[in-house]
Amino acid sequence: MAEPPPRREPAPLRHLAGITDTTLAVLTLVFFVAVALATGVRDPWDGTIPLGLFLGGLLLVRRRWPMTVLLLSVAGIFAYHLTGHWPPAGWIWPAAVAYFTAATTPRVRWVAAVGVAQLAYSAFDARVIIDRNLARYVIHVAGEGVLLALLIAAGLTYAAALRWRERLRETDRRAHAAEERLRVSHEVHDVIAHTLAVVGVQLNVAADVLEEDPEEAAAALRVAKDVRNRAMADLRSLITILRDSPEGTAPQADLASLDLLIADARAGGLDVRLDEDGDRTDVPAVTAIAVHRIVQESLANTLKHAEAGSATVTIGYRPHAITVEVADDGRGVPDGAEIAEGHGLAGMRERVSALGGALTAGPVPGGGFAVRAELPVAGSTA
The missing domain is CATH 3.30.565.10 (Histidine kinase-like ATPase, C-terminal domain)
Structure with missing residues (x-):
């Protein structure tokens, strides 16, 4: 999936963007590992920290390849689960920044499709909870859905604000x-x-x-x-x-x-x-x-x-x-004549x-x- 070339920003903005992306990468790693430890993971080096590093590292290039970063983030989360690990506190939030960034691009429909697919698999994978605690299952699926909708809406709003600001500058x-x-x-x-x-x-x-x-x-x-x-x-x-x-x-x-x-x-x-x-x-x-x-x-x-x-x-x-x-x-x-x-x-x-x-x-x-x-x-x- 080809992506449009990024617009080159002035040097001060590029420095600020780099600092922001590095901060988000570090926060993603820290929160992912912290939540994993809080939910019972005993050996964070067995998959949890590598996935956190992977997700955080992808955020360093999120502005250049937003859809690629999203797809790789989702693929990393699937790989983590398929190797026998339970994603700490859900499927959507570890890729929250990737979803938001991709939603600011014109390919927001692809973003929604990826999110719905991940959400559907999450609901299917958590079906074992239904018999034990139906309310927990509903809260789990609904919470993931609401979070996905909020991330996409935030990305759309941010992109609209940028377009409006650019139109003002052009005007x-x-x-x-x-x-x-x-x-x-x-x-x-x-x-x-x-x-x-x-x-x-x-x-x-x-x-x-x-x-x-x-x-x-x-x-x-x-x-x-x-x-x-x-x-x-x-x-x-x-x-x-x-x-x-x-x-x-x-x-x-x-x-x-x-x-x-x-x-x-x-x-x-x-x-x-x-x-x-x-x-x-x-x-x-x-x-x-x-x-x-x-x-x-x-x-x-x-x-x-x-x-x-x-x-x-x-x-x-x-x-x-x-x-x-x-x-x-x-x-x-002349008198009475207009100028x-x-x-x-x-x-x-x-x-x-x-x-x-x-x-x-x-x-x-x-x-x-x-x-x-x-x-x-x-x-x-x-």
């Missing part, structure tokens, strides 16, 4: 992978949206002044090239995360890169003012990345859609929260929500559009 792994893919998709969108917005503006400038002012056209193309190069570096970092792992990748954009964002937007023809209140140096990395991406996406949207001449980026650094507001003087949203949330706004909202913050976006009195986010500082207490 967690899939959820983590989905969250990582969503996060990286937000990063890719932010990088591409900002790059296309700035590069598009610079290319338009270069096309408009190419004949009249070649130097200005060349300067616009250089700005577009610089922005493109930075975007490619960011994308290579993100692709590395998707392909391999976060370790060893380039640092993600943070608050130190805000000046580059402002410079890119200004190069795109947008008059941007940055107002910061507080100290940016103590902001946690994950919050700093969120602030950077909110400013980046907001300025990209302003350049692409708002037809604005100026924008103000206001950031307030507080011990417990950071506020970010990007407001422009563009055409905003169409594309991937940019939706991505910002999900990013802020994941950090426990809140984001609002909408027109401002007097014209224009504003995005405002409040991000709690990780580890702070209100």
